[in-house]
Amino acid sequence: MPADQKNNYVNKLFYGDNLDVMNEKIPNNSIDLIYLDPPFNSNRNYNMIYTTNTGQPVPEGAIAFCDAWELTEDKLDEVQEFANELETEDDNAYFADFWNAWVKALKYQNPKILAYLVFMARRLRVMRYKLKDTGSLFLHCDPTASHYIKIILDGIFGHKNFRNEIVWSYSGNSVPKNFFPRKHDIILWYSKKDKCNFYPIYVDYAESTLKRYNHIDDEGRRYKISALKNGIQEIVYMKEGKPCTDVWNDIPIVRKKSERMGYPTQKPSELLERIIKATTKKGDIVMDPFCGCGTTLDAAQKLNRKWIGIDICMLSVSLIEKRLKDNYPLVIMKGRDYTIDGIPVTMEQVKELIHKEDTSKNEGRYQFQYWAIEKVNGFASTKKSGDGGIDGSIYFYKDEKKTLGRMILSVKSNKSVTVSMIRDLIGTMENNKADMAGFICYADPTQDMLNEARKAGYFKLQYNMFNTEYKKVQILTVEEILNGKDFELPFTRLLKKS
Numbered sequence: 231m232p233a234d235q236k237n238n239y240v241n242k243l244f245y246g247d248n249l250d251v252m253n254e255k256i257p258n259n260s261i262d263l264i265y266l267d268p269p270f271n272s273n274r275n276y277n278m279i280y281t282t283n284t285g286q287p288v289p290e291g292a293i294a295f296c297d298a299w300e301l302t303e304d305k306l307d308e309v310q311e312f313a314n315e316l317e318t319e320d321d322n323a324y325f326a327d328f329w330n331a332w333v334k335a336l337k338y339q340n341p342k343i344l345a346y347l348v349f350m351a352r353r354l355r356v357m358r359y360k361l362k363d364t365g366s367l368f369l370h371c372d373p374t375a376s377h378y379i380k381i382i383l384d385g386i387f388g389h390k391n392f393r394n395e396i397v398w399s400y401s402g403n404s405v406p407k408n409f410f411p412r413k414h415d416i417i418l419w420y421s422k423k424d425k426c427n428f429y430p431i432y433v434d435y436a437e438s439t440l441k442r443y444n445h446i447d448d449e450g451r452r453y454k455i456s457a458l459k460n461g462i463q464e465i466v467y468m469k470e471g472k473p474c475t476d477v478w479n480d481i482p483i484v485r486k487k488s489e490r491m492g493y494p495t496q497k498p499s500e501l502l503e504r505i506i507k508a509t510t511k512k513g514d515i516v517m518d519p520f521c522g523c524g525t526t527l528d529a530a531q532k533l534n535r536k537w538i539g540i541d542i543c544m545l546s547v548s549l550i551e552k553r554l555k556d557n558y559p560l561v562i563m564k565g566r567d568y569t570i571d572g573i574p575v576t577m578e579q580v581k582e583l584i585h586k587e588d589t590s591k592n593e594g595r596y597q598f599q600y601w602a603i604e605k606v607n608g609f610a611s612t613k614k615s616g617d618g619g620i621d622g623s624i625y626f627y628k629d630e631k632k633t634l635g636r637m638i639l640s641v642k643s644n645k646s647v648t649v650s651m652i653r654d655l656i657g658t659m660e661n662n663k664a665d666m667a668g669f670i671c672y673a674d675p676t677q678d679m680l681n682e683a684r685k686a687g688y689f690k691l692q693y694n695m696f697n698t699e700y701k702k703v704q705i706l707t708v709e710e711i712l713n714g715k716d717f718e719l720p721f722t723r724l725l726k727k728s
């Protein structure tokens with residue numbers, strides 16, 4: 231990129247599926263470094279537990295992302311689609327044969343891993359196109375799937391472009407009964423071509439080495455005196471810095487409270503700083519297509535690199551914005567230094583989000599639910615199918631003893647809405663002993679719905695001397711939300727704090 235363009239470059243944060251974003255918004259041959267820390271196939275849901283402004287966790291997690299894989303009909307179509315994509319490319323013909331053999335072997339033996347691998351392989355293939363010829367990709371994973379991923383990377387990047395398998399080892403207290411404590415992650419480094427940017431890193435010497443070089447000269451340089459040989463002893467100076475190897479055991483997991491963002495899989499900034507320093511220089515572009523709470527972006531910003539982050543989780547975008555605001559209050563400003571793409575701000579964009587064709591059915595509808603719940607500062611339900619019709623909740627204190635009150639939320643993307651939806655919501659509110667219910671809809675509510683909601687009466691807050699009434703069932707349209715309207719709720723409501 232020419233120098234003048236570099237100065238005008240605006241960092242970018244995308245909300246959406248990285249496959250779509252990369253295909254639609256990122257030019258080929260434009261990125262110097264891709265770091266990705268995707269879901270690991272660990273087969274569990276990571277629930278990001280928020281603390282509230284009171285420091286208490288709310289009694290429900292909000293979904294951060296799902297790391298559980300099923301080989302559904304849709305996924306099987308994807309497996310075939312990927313095979314077709316590979317066959318249309320000359321340089322991947324050999325990998326296409328390999329992939330087909332794998333599909334045969336895994337389809338019945340280990341369908342879950344196949345579902346995971348097709349997700350990864352499709353994205354890795356696109357990532358290679360996005361890299362500049364001198365660029366590199368660092369893929370962070372753990373031993374659950376690293377052996378499969380390495381073969382996929384060999385196929386997509388070519389085994390000649392394999393650079394390192396970095397072992398990041400850390401300590402921790404858990405001691406399993408049936409195997410050794412698992413205390414390392416794997417970071418696979420592949421370059422796009424044989425010549426890639428690399429700036430060696432030097433690290434501190436171990437205590438034992440420092441002890442051997444136990445003299446210091448007038449200029450502060452460490453040296454040792456060699457053993458007596460042929461009546462001669464020599465002064466041997468310690469080299470400045472020890473070249474960093476592929477085993478990194480000097481970077482602890484995130485412990486500092488000031489660094490912790492509450493994200494379950496957050497990686498330490500130091501780890502990212504090392505990778506960025508080793509493969510890029512100032513002004514280069516770093517992309518993290520699974521950017522989570524933004525560790526890569528934060529490290530890139532700190533080191534004066536340009537950045538692009540993508541995440542499918544709306545909460546991640548708000549966390550990253552907060553992180554940037556806290557860490558670089560004067561330097562980085564939304565609009566001027568970075569843009570956010572993909573979060574709807576108009577009715578048309580909300581419609582697009584709802585109807586987004588995605589790899590899994592109805593994904594757009596769920597993303598719409600997360601968007602709506604986030605906009606009203608609610609906590610999304612952890613289960614995709616909803617919690618008996620509850621898509622999310624808002625919490626507040628009902629009295630001085632801090633008894634938790636709850637407004638349940640139902641979000642509807644339907645083209646038309648009916649009074650039966652309000653009746654169902656009132657039923658769910660009563661069955662769950664919730665205090666209030668909020669209905670969010672894309673379509674305009676009918677007069678019957680408004681009447682039904684009104685009939686539900688009022689919730690009375692009795693908090694110290696405050697004695698206020700709130701409509702028990704409230705309806706908000708998407709248009710009203712976009713215009714900044716919110717539910718009318720007790721002033722004691724609990725807000726998310728990351």
Ligand SMILES: C[S@@+](CC[C@H](N)C(=O)[O-])C[C@H]1O[C@@H](n2cnc3c(N)ncnc32)[C@H](O)[C@@H]1O
Pocket residue numbers: 246247248249267268269294295493495496497498519520521522523524525526540541542543546
């Ligand atoms: C392991 S976390 C990354 C954590 C990150 N390294 C950090 O330090 O915060 C994986 C992230 O990938 C995101 N993700 C999962 N599937 C995605 C997809 N298809 N497109 C974009 N992001 C996705 C999840 O929402 C999650 O935030």
